[in-house]
Amino acid sequence: MIEPALPPHEEPHDEAQSLLPWYLTGQLSASERAAVETHLTSCPRCRADVASERRLIAELVDLPVEVELGWTRLRERLDPKPQAAARGGARREVGRRWRAGLPWLGWALAAGQIAVFAVVGQAIWPAAPPARYHTLAGVAALAAGNVVVIFRPDTRERELRATLEASHARVVDGPTAADAYVLRVPASQRLAALATLRARPDITLAEPIDAPP
């Protein structure tokens, strides 16, 4: 479909309206920004649009994109067999292409998983099957995890990210069947990272899964 074009911006009002989204995100050139600001001083309608659009942006930015992903993961647990059959082909193909370029990757990932599973055991992974495929995210598992955490179920992505940053941690595996994540924190900061993690309100469990450095 060819979209109907906007009328030419002959009026400062139309020009300001078309630039408003990028004015509000600070993405205009100095001359464009100056033109918009000049117009705003004399246009109550555009000033009102600025105010309402800022609130719209705040809400859009805050919309939880993880809802869809989370629901799909849960849906797969509720009805795993048909979903697994449908997914297998595409994921195996991606995994095949990836491993074809990195023949040692599969062995490295497998070794890392064995080490983690041996330490933590069934308390954290009561029913976790061995991975049937590896996507690109599996590259992260090359660095072995040394801490396992469980986030509160209602933790939002922003909070999760803040917690990871505060503890200088990277996610190297998860979520497992028990919703646990394996993290890698710098060995020299392991104790401090554990203390930080345990103090976070969004963490319900934080335990080391390797020997102290």
Next chain:
Amino acid sequence: MSARQGGTADRRRDIARPAAFDEARLIDRIAEGDLRAFEQLYRLYHPRLTRFIVNMVHRPQITEEVLDDTMLVVWNRPTSYNGASKVSTWIFAIAYHKALSALRRHREPVEDKHAETRESLEAGPEQLLGRRQAREALLTAMRELSPDHRAVVDLTYFHEIGYREIADIMDCPIDTVKTRMHHARRHLKRVLSGQMADWL
């Protein structure tokens, strides 16, 4: 007058933007087969690309496929980055075209044939029990937009990319970007005017 809204901009930057980084240098190292450089780039872009692709395709299974296909292009063909644009423009452009291809493979309509005529949601005030419902209305309104319109909204508001760069990413004229943004904003505001008046 400040163009930015402090809290929101800060939050968005924290989520969306990696630290200042010489991404072009990473691409050079990837061209030399440096896996660690690729891992670094993958980690930098995973959150941003995931959000962008999810918003475009609205199908988690496709999101994973598109994300992997995008990064495989970066790994397999790093020399196709010619340095004329930002690295982010190149990667988002790959993701955008991969997402369109995936949608076509899955027989999803890419363009919005009803952008001009769609009515706002019909829910009345009695259906609005609070902010949660209002946000669900906003999510629904976003879903009603075409992938192209959602891409412009997301690249603009969340990723804070200018309209010229968005035109490069989407390989379309600048006026098309502005037109898509105009229609998307109008639709969202139409929904908001009925759905969120009590708190917006």
